[in-house]
Amino acid sequence: MLAEKVMARRYLRDFPIGPFWRVDSPWHNVKFYAEFTLSAEDTLYFSWEGRISVYFYDLDKYLYGFDGKVTLPAGRYKMEIWLYNPEGLPCLKIDGKEFCSDENVQVSYNQFQLRNSFVCDCGEMTPNTFCLPKREIEALSQTPCEGGTVYDYGKIRMCFASFSGCRELPFRCYFGETLAEVMSDEYCEQISFFTPAEGRYDVPVSKAFRYLRVVTDSPYSMSVKEEYNPSAQSIAFRLENKRFMQIIEVAKHTLSVCDREFFLDGAKRDRWLWGGDAYQAFKLEYFVSCDYAKIRRNIIALCGKSPVVTYINHIMDYTLYTIMSVWEYYSFSGDAEFVKYIYLILEEHMHFVLGRTNEDGFLYKQPNDWVFVDWGDLDTDGEVCFEQILLFLALKSLYKLGDVIGGNTEQYKLRAKALRAKIDEVFWSEKRGAYLHSRKEGKTGDSVTAYANVFAVLYRFADREKTEKIKKTLLYDESVPEITTPYMQSYKLACLFEMGEWKKAVQEIMSYWGGMLDGGATTFWEVYHRGETEETSCEMYGRKFGRSHCHIWGASVLYLIPRYIYGICKDIACGETFELRPILALITDSQIEVPLKRGTLRVQATKEKITVFSDEIDGKLIIGDIVYAVEKGKPITLDRRTRVKRNTAASRLKIHS
């Protein structure tokens, strides 16, 4: 429901653009079931949205004249509540001394399949009225222009503009990510044209902008309110390297603008929830805030309802990522309840996918399929190797999830095994030292792109020998096209880190994200070709200002830095432990705080020593081949030079030969 509302907010000028995939609504007619015991008389207070009927089983009691509260004597009760809300989600809250509505309340939409209720932490709001809070912001500068004024708010934010003290004269408002966009009458992508009635006008839909141009002959006073995500980002950095700090700050702001009710791809343009974009955002989220409920919410909205008859977002890769994301969620959280909840619909997605494979078990582009991979001049016809590797990873994720909940996973294991062999047989080129890009009409071309190879290394699809060859190809083969999005750039850099090429990786972070900063970025972009500046980087889809300058995948360094520079692994034993393999050379004079499944992990480094502290979870610090135990609640400090512990509480665990 919320996903539906949020995704309906995309506009091109005054032209609304709804998602071009199926968007599911909630069931309107549901029943809640609860059993509880009262040791003394108690009054239950009900709040709800929709039309309610309350029924007690053993009393055989329809509650007539129901006024929102019921007083019951001590006893055991079995209650059934029918809720019908034609306008939205039927939602219910019950407060009593001994019984409150929680996830133990069962719910069904009249199909006999009972599920736990979702508990929604939305304070005074309800799941239907939920919205993000707003706060007033001020322009950094305002400059007169022909017929009006240009306001500069310093960086892109999601805002609502209101006008008061107006006369009944036409207003033309242009909202832009860049100055060029906001000055373009014809091509500016976000506009609001209106003539205020009764002296005021509130632009009804939030706009994402840094610049705002108001053209009118009317007097007015303007208020711009930022709609912001109030949940703080828990991750914290303090780095000596100013450039790095700046990249991190801009990435954090970029994420905060796109991290709304759901993870939106971009602030200005789509404002939709996309499976691949969200999959990457989850990787950040585990380090930035580690809000499991948020990740679950995104996954549920992406999976939608049965029946599955298209790919998620209509994109082949995006269904596969979404299946993978659930396994990763489980690895970080150990939340088997959610796996149980989502598994059936994941299986339905997988059955849809497998129903589209050919005799080799490969996916190939069929009419209406969108094979995305990445922006750029990519040939995605035929059987694309990258998609087969994702399919393998999705199959593997699904069977591991099935094993968690005791599902029948044999078929997925067989498919995965056969697929792995077939991929190696068809796509691996010993000559190129890489997986080839694709096969069309039975022939693999000679073309090599980074994608399949990056994922083959990153997800340990390739064996050690192949990985070594891929490394050389990625580093030195200039026929491999450059990546032009932070989206795939971050997977590539993760891969370089994994292969030990951290110098190259850091250099790339500095030159790619740093390059955007040099170009004037205050948020990171959807696409970046080296050398572009903010004002020269706006074109996309043949539209002069089609490109998004505040794109969630632009923030992906927020994953690379903690995961690879600090070497933090959180997805071990379902998040119940962690490992830390910092690249010592990169972390002089720095400090980082990262949320764990419980509590926080702090790493503090100076030129002389490193201190690690986890308040609630035990883990390991691994330097080279030495493993130090990190016990919860006990800081461990290491002399960088001698690698000897300064405190005595922790003990050296193990020395590799």
Place this chain on the structure above:
Amino acid sequence: MLAEKVMARRYLRDFPIGPFWRVDSPWHNVKFYAEFTLSAEDTLYFSWEGRISVYFYDLDKYLYGFDGKVTLPAGRYKMEIWLYNPEGLPCLKIDGKEFCSDENVQVSYNQFQLRNSFVCDCGEMTPNTFCLPKREIEALSQTPCEGGTVYDYGKIRMCFASFSGCRELPFRCYFGETLAEVMSDEYCEQISFFTPAEGRYDVPVSKAFRYLRVVTDSPYSMSVKEEYNPSAQSIAFRLENKRFMQIIEVAKHTLSVCDREFFLDGAKRDRWLWGGDAYQAFKLEYFVSCDYAKIRRNIIALCGKSPVVTYINHIMDYTLYTIMSVWEYYSFSGDAEFVKYIYLILEEHMHFVLGRTNEDGFLYKQPNDWVFVDWGDLDTDGEVCFEQILLFLALKSLYKLGDVIGGNTEQYKLRAKALRAKIDEVFWSEKRGAYLHSRKEGKTGDSVTAYANVFAVLYRFADREKTEKIKKTLLYDESVPEITTPYMQSYKLACLFEMGEWKKAVQEIMSYWGGMLDGGATTFWEVYHRGETEETSCEMYGRKFGRSHCHIWGASVLYLIPRYIYGICKDIACGETFELRPILALITDSQIEVPLKRGTLRVQATKEKITVFSDEIDGKLIIGDIVYAVEKGKPITLDRRTRVKRNTAASRLKIHS
């Protein structure tokens, strides 16, 4: 959407009772596609509900600043319209000189499957605002009672009550089908208790009642508005037999009260759309008004959306009837377009059903299944023969529908063939001369009920020899329990007519429906045990006034009379012809008009002659073994005694030996 709203109107006192099955909502985010040619400049006027985006393909033109109309020069256009309506059905109307929105406009909910649009004939209303009209009615009498007044409106109708000129004092309104119900403070099933603010109060939900008791100390003036179905019943009778005329009139009124936006089972109680009740209502509808759109609407609402995970209304028989109803609809209408539209979801229902059969191919009651058959003390555990016969008929209906649209029907044919043999093998009892009621744990009991046998005869499942035996059993075997609902009573009487036992059948109509009249009925009831009166026939479900006294299946004589007494067959050659086999002895001094697929069929009988006239369709009049052609537009008159035609336009077709 409308089905959802309508079915949410069931209340027990002030306790809302939502349907206990899944109710589907419309897709909110849809796209319409249209191609058209304008020979000259034209302006298209758009009306819509939701949020609209209009896009022209070849112009590559998003319509900015759209104000509901577009002026286009002559040319060929391809238009895409995105409509998003979070609150209901996204609906659209386009008016132009050369292009208007009709069923050629394609629509999808973003799953690539384009379908024709539905054209909704709702005048000034929209599919979302649609409601039935209202008209003021007056009480026939009013009688003081303790604390108030009882009003008698003469017969049950669906009405809204409004009060004005009130003081701010409590009102207690009781709405009843019978006097006893309306006088019962505790058990009256429909109530409205309120204290008017600002001098007036409108009871928000329509109530079905004949009597209304208002208890208050306040003065008031009351207005009761009947909500009525404005589409006239086309069927018309004029019979000499007063008793018959009275039965027909009461049946027509009963039907008119339950025939609302959908065919509701009853006016007072469920007010829901049930598959079996609707299936029978369709049989009436072909004779009463023959509104094909209404039948389609009911079938669509019953079938719901994919995925199918329960029986329709949770009732085994009701899924099977619904599949059968589509074949019958096709037989009457020849509407292959609708068959194409509905076939996929019918197949899904059938796959669900077949997934629940056992090794013999039989359906049996599983947890959560409701095997209804009929009200009464019926044992529905195990494998019920009646359900297997319905399954056979549903399979047959499905494969015939599949053959109409070129589907792959082989599997259904094989299943049907095997099932037929197995039913005969397991359930036919030569000794009893009947199909046995059921088999439990491998053993058929000795019990025989009418249901399986009636359907076996009616749908020609039983061969001639078995039919003869069944006839004897139904007529003379007193161990077969009596039927207590007009629902199954009408199938049984149809069966008697089919077996030539029309004297017995007519006698039953007179005694069963006539019996309700004798008991004081002004509408026909859900259940009738011989000898009951209106005031002694109210109990059901252990509730004193639980029974419905205005039930759609109470009107089923409206099918029996034209179909069997006048012998009108309309489902021949998809309704393009008809046959008429009147029982001459029953139609002296009478007149009937019945709608055909096109035009009307009129039969007029006196003691001397019979005249038949069809204005638009050719057919046959068959008396004994003589067949007379009835040419459209040409009345044919027959001398009853000599059976010689009085006019010369029609010719004798064929004489059987």
